[in-house]
Amino acid sequence: MKKIFQIIFIFLSAISFAQGPEVIKERGNLSNPKGNIYKSLEVIDQREDQKIGEMPFGEQKEMKEIVFPLSVNKFLSQWYTDSNHKGGKHEMVLILKKLKTSMGETVGKETEADIDFSAQTFLKQGENYRFLYKKDTVFSFKDKNISDAVVKNIPVIMAMFMKKTYTMKPCENEVTAEALSDYETYVKNNSEAYKNTQLRDGIYINHTSFLNQTPEPGYVPEKNEKGQVIKAIKEENGKKDKISANEIFAYVENGKAYKKTYSGFLELNKNENGFYIVSNRGFILPARNSSVFVSVGGAQGGMYGGIAVGLVGIFERSLRQNKNKKDEMTEIYIDPLTGEYDFSDN
Numbered sequence: 001m002k003k004i005f006q007i008i009f010i011f012l013s014a015i016s017f018a019q020g021p022e023v024i025k026e027r028g029n030l031s032n033p034k035g036n037i038y039k040s041l042e043v044i045d046q047r048e049d050q051k052i053g054e055m056p057f058g059e060q061k062e063m064k065e066i067v068f069p070l071s072v073n074k075f076l077s078q079w080y081t082d083s084n085h086k087g088g089k090h091e092m093v094l095i096l097k098k099l100k101t102s103m104g105e106t107v108g109k110e111t112e113a114d115i116d117f118s119a120q121t122f123l124k125q126g127e128n129y130r131f132l133y134k135k136d137t138v139f140s141f142k143d144k145n146i147s148d149a150v151v152k153n154i155p156v157i158m159a160m161f162m163k164k165t166y167t168m169k170p171c172e173n174e175v176t177a178e179a180l181s182d183y184e185t186y187v188k189n190n191s192e193a194y195k196n197t198q199l200r201d202g203i204y205i206n207h208t209s210f211l212n213q214t215p216e217p218g219y220v221p222e223k224n225e226k227g228q229v230i231k232a233i234k235e236e237n238g239k240k241d242k243i244s245a246n247e248i249f250a251y252v253e254n255g256k257a258y259k260k261t262y263s264g265f266l267e268l269n270k271n272e273n274g275f276y277i278v279s280n281r282g283f284i285l286p287a288r289n290s291s292v293f294v295s296v297g298g299a300q301g302g303m304y305g306g307i308a309v310g311l312v313g314i315f316e317r318s319l320r321q322n323k324n325k326k327d328e329m330t331e332i333y334i335d336p337l338t339g340e341y342d343f344s345d346n
């Protein structure tokens with residue numbers, strides 16, 4: 001009887017070990033190639049669902065939960081410190097909103113899977129914060145060993161997000177810690193463009209100036225024979241200053257806004273959800289390869305500073321979903337934090 005219990009214990013232990021978690025590991029580094037100005041990274045985990053997901057691993061296709069080795073804050077903070085040995089003057093705060101995996105269909109030998117990712121970064125100065133960058137999207141994969149591909153690319157997606165953050169200038173407006181709980185709502189409630197029913201006429205060269213309703217002084221749109229804006233002009237002291245159409249984020253004329261797109265200016269509407277244009281992805285953006293990331297080279301080089309992993313087959317889901325909808329018109333919202341197009345609902 002004793003031997004029977006021992007055998008059962010060993011069997012259960014083996015099952016427990018086999019179904020242990022799949023741990024996310026560092027891949028490459030988080031170094032800032034242009035010089036580090038951030039002495040530390042702190043992660044505030046705001047995920048409603050703390051579980052990243054479960055996927056089948058190994059030849060036996062055993063379901064394992066994907067986890068960080070420690071908390072996500074300790075994992076990313078330590079990875080950042082290891083990658084940036086020279087400390088800077090400022091602190092960076094990353095707010096993780098969502099990190100979720102899900103399985104898709106299997107076609108032939110390849111299986112699809114998604115990583116739903118949402119995060120924001122801020123520069124911290126004393127008790128105040130300045131917005132840096134935001135990413136809110138779904139990355140999709142297709143691979144024979146889909147579970148391995150997903151777990152290996154979770155840190156790569158985070159590294160790509162961090163390296164994009166390094167290129168961003170902090171927003172001029174400072175906010176307190178309370179605003180970080182729902183920064184998007186804070187921006188909408190405190191931006192002139194969202195608060196006011198009437199927009200101010202003029203030329204806006206970036207998203208921030210549009211939010212603050214501070215057009216370029218003296219500039220007016222100049223149109224061609226078809227009524228299309230081709231540039232903005234300011235006449236002063238007998239001289240003409242010009243802003244090309246490509247440098248304009250939006251312009252407002254007679255209280256009506258128009259957003260610059262790849263194919264020209266489109267009417268910018270507003271409702272309770274925010275600002276939007278009615279169009280489709282193919283019309284407002286230049287043609288691009290559907291791959292978001294490609295193979296990035298060796299461990300010591302490559303396009304993204306040492307991320308030694310191939311990413312052929314990773315897509316932003318909206319690219320794949322909209323591939324066959326070139327003529328379908330829909331409401332495309334402008335992200336209130338970045339000014340970029342929000343395709344999350346398309």
